[in-house]
Amino acid sequence: xxxxxxxxxxxxxxxxxxxxxxxxxxxxxxxxxxxxxxxxxxxxxxxxxxxxxxxxxxxxxxxxxxxxxxxxxxxxxxxxxxxxxxxxxxxxxxxxxxxxxxxxxxxxxxxxxxxxxxxxxxxxxxxxxxxxxxxxxxxxxxxxxxxxxxxxxxxxxxxxxxxxxxxxxxxxxxxxxxxxxxxxxxxxxxxxxxxxxxxxxxxxxxxxxxxxxxxxxxxxxxxxxxxxxxxxxxxxxxxxxxxxxxxxxxxxxxxxxxxxxxxxxx
Amino acid sequence: xxxxxxxxxxxxxxxxxxxxxxxxxxxxxxxxxxxxxxxxxxxxxxxxxxxxxxxxxxxxxxxxxxxxxxxxxxxxxxxxxxxxxxxxxxxxxxxxxxxxxxxxxxxxxxxxxxxxxxxxxxxxxxxxxxxxxxxxxxxxxxxxxxxxxxxxxxxxxxxxxxxxxxxxxxxxxxxxxxxxxxxxxxxxxxxxxxxxxxxxxxxxxxxxxxxxxxxxxxxxxxxxxxxxxxxxxxxxxxxxxxxxxxxxxxxxxxxxxxxxxxxxxx
Ligand SMILES: [K+]
Ligand SMILES: [K+]
Numbered sequence: 001x002x003x004x005x006x007x008x009x010x011x012x013x014x015x016x017x018x019x020x021x022x023x024x025x026x027x028x029x030x031x032x033x034x035x036x037x038x039x040x041x042x043x044x045x046x047x048x049x050x051x052x053x054x055x056x057x058x059x060x061x062x063x064x065x066x067x068x069x070x071x072x073x074x075x076x077x078x079x080x081x082x083x084x085x086x087x088x089x090x091x092x093x094x095x096x097x098x099x100x101x102x103x104x105x106x107x108x109x110x111x112x113x114x115x116x117x118x119x120x121x122x123x124x125x126x127x128x129x130x131x132x133x134x135x136x137x138x139x140x141x142x143x144x145x146x147x148x149x150x151x152x153x154x155x156x157x158x159x160x161x162x163x164x165x166x167x168x169x170x171x172x173x174x175x176x177x178x179x180x181x182x183x184x185x186x187x188x189x190x191x192x193x194x195x196x197x198x199x200x201x202x203x204x205x206x207x208x209x210x211x212x213x214x215x216x217x218x219x220x221x222x223x224x225x226x227x228x229x230x231x232x233x234x235x236x237x238x239x240x241x242x243x244x245x246x247x248x249x250x251x252x253x254x255x256x257x258x259x260x261x262x263x264x265x266x
Numbered sequence: 267x268x269x270x271x272x273x274x275x276x277x278x279x280x281x282x283x284x285x286x287x288x289x290x291x292x293x294x295x296x297x298x299x300x301x302x303x304x305x306x307x308x309x310x311x312x313x314x315x316x317x318x319x320x321x322x323x324x325x326x327x328x329x330x331x332x333x334x335x336x337x338x339x340x341x342x343x344x345x346x347x348x349x350x351x352x353x354x355x356x357x358x359x360x361x362x363x364x365x366x367x368x369x370x371x372x373x374x375x376x377x378x379x380x381x382x383x384x385x386x387x388x389x390x391x392x393x394x395x396x397x398x399x400x401x402x403x404x405x406x407x408x409x410x411x412x413x414x415x416x417x418x419x420x421x422x423x424x425x426x427x428x429x430x431x432x433x434x435x436x437x438x439x440x441x442x443x444x445x446x447x448x449x450x451x452x453x454x455x456x457x458x459x460x461x462x463x464x465x466x467x468x469x470x471x472x473x474x475x476x477x478x479x480x481x482x483x484x485x486x487x488x489x490x491x492x493x494x495x496x497x498x499x500x501x502x503x504x505x506x507x508x509x510x511x512x513x514x515x516x517x518x519x520x521x522x523x524x525x526x527x528x529x530x531x532x
Contacts, residue, residue: 005402008395015391016362019384020354026377028349034336034373041329051317058341063307064330065341069474070300075324075331083294088286095470096282102368102472107300109457111292116464118285123468125281129274136271191375198382202389204361206368207473208335 070107073215086224087213093228096122097130097235099200101207133236141166170241174201174234185219186211201234336373339481352490353479359494362388363396363501365466367473399502407432436507440467440500451485452477467500 046052052060068074071082081087082104094100095118106115141162148158179193188196188209196209212224312318318326334340337348347353348370360366361384372381407428414424445459454462454475462475478490 005398008391008398011391012362012395015388016355016358019358019361019388020351022380022384023357023372023377024349024351024354026374026380027354027372028347030374030377031337031347031349034333035338038329038333038336038338038340041333045326045329049315049317049322051315056315060311060326061330061341063304063311064327067300067304067307068334068340070304071297072301072304074304074334075327081294081297083290083297085286085290088290088293089282091289092282092285095285096278098364098469100366100465100470100472102474105472105474106289106293108292108296111289111296112457112461114288114292116461118288119464119468119470122281122285125274125277129278132271132274191378195378195382198385199366202385203364203469204366204385205471206366206371208368208371 071104090210090212090224090228092118092122093231094205095119096126097203097231098123099203099205099231101205101210103207103210103213130232130235130239133232134239137236138240166240170237174230174237178230182211185223186214186217197234200231201238203235337370356476356478356490356494358384358388359497360471361385362392363469363497364389364392365469365471365497367471367476369473369476369479396498396501396505399498400505403502404506432506436503440496440503444496448477451489452480452483463500466497467504469501 042057046054046057064074073082083091087104091104095115106112144165145158145162148161149155153161175194175197178197179188179190182188182193182196183190186193186209192209196211199206199209211227212219308323312320312323330340339348349357353370357370361381372378410431411424411428414427415421419427441460441463444463445454445456448454448459448462449456452459452475458475462477465472465475466477477493478485
């Protein structure tokens with residue numbers, strides 16, 4: 001720790017600073033123009049409807065803002081409840097997987113207290129389950145490699161095949177194919193689908209895109225279940241991948257350190 | 267896996283079903299009343315401002331909804347940018363820690379692509395850093411126990427003291443004290459502060475409460491930095507705690523399994 005701690009800390013600080021600058025450069029103009037457009041449109045509304053004063057409009061917006069804060073969809077029709085059982089299952093799943101989209105969130109005191117307790121028990125349970133699922137897939141890969149070795153394939157080739165299959169599976173099932181499904185069922189663009197997949201499977205979960213909750217779309221039966229299963233399989237895949245990835249980073253760092261030490265001693 | 271996999275899977279399914287039912291019971295009435303209130307208020311607005319037809323109001327709400335979708339605050343004044351550098355740092359930090367509040371999220375194609383790449387590199391880096399930080403705190407605890415043992419305290423007492431200090435630190439610094447700080451600086455109730463702490467430190471991050479981003483509050487200097495440091499320390503504490511907790515669950519399960527086997531063989 002005395003060696004790699006400060007190095008890692010400065011890495012993180014540097015990474016955050018640079019990332020923030022890039023995000024600011026990319027996103028601020030878009031936000032500024034959206035804001036200006038909104039200010040202009042508010043002015044247009046006041047010009048068009050002369051019975052509305054500026055205070056009246058502010059009051060209306062306050063009402064809308066409060067409703068939005070309570071999780072009510074502010075425009076369009078709303079036939080389905082935000083808290084029916086199937087949506088509640090999705091919500092509970094977002095807690096225990098720590099994705100936490102936040103498109104629905106408890107607003108009552110009771111709900112919040114239960115949410116805290118639910119997470120405290122559910123998150124470790126889900127962690128254990130996901131890692132079990134990951135090691136289940138790992139076992140399948142091991143069995144495949146044993147079968148291949150039994151058929152006389154060299155160990156190096158088997159390792160290559162297993163790694164390639166593992167990466168290909170992840171790439172196809174969790175990145176390349178799902179956006180096409182979302183394109184046809186959620187009316188998102190390919191990039192939006194890809195963004196949703198990445199943000200979900202890394203458990204970041206911004207909640208700007210959530211699959212299966214658009215009240216204006218009638219989904220096929222079992223679609224919501226499939227999405228949940230897909231998320232869990234993705235997390236299991238990632239738990240295998242990340243443990244391997246983090247392991248590689250640590251190993252690479254050790255190699256670098258050894259080289260540095262050897263360099264010094266020479 | 268052949269033994270505990272199906273058991274864990276049924277546990278998760280049961281846990282989600284029950285949790286969803288409880289959330290539905292608690293939250294649906296509140297959502298229903300908020301929805302009815304909103305419908306009523308929309309009707310009141312139409313009654314009060316006779317120059318507005320239903321279509322006009324729907325158009326206005328569409329405009330408001332679109333602006334909200336672009337991350338513009340729809341009511342109140344907005345002096346500060348959602349994407350200034352300090353907010354961008356907070357945003358970048360929510361990606362790499364996988365908290366992902368989603369109160370700000372990239373809206374441009376470029377921003378989304380960068381966000382995906384940024385997370386892919388940043389999340390493993392942050393994971394390694396957090397676990398390093400955790401083991402740093404673990405080392406301090408070990409050193410403390412060595413000092414205590416050197417002073418002639420028995421090993422059992424030292425273990426008890428270290429565990430108690432560890433739990434007390436977590437309880438005070440990450441659960442009991444922060445809500446008081448948020449009460450005074452963010453105007454939240456104690457429960458809201460506690461809810462924010464729990465939702466943040468479990469990295470669920472719904473984003474309904476985010477510290478340091480209210481545009482109507484002038485925060486003390488360094489407050490945002492303190493919040494970020496507090497979050498990182500909390501995650502490090504939890505990485506220690508959860509590794510210990512998950513370990514305990516697995517151990518308890520093994521003990522149960524052994525007992526069951528012994529029971530069967532008797
Ligand atoms: K999250
Ligand atoms: K989130």
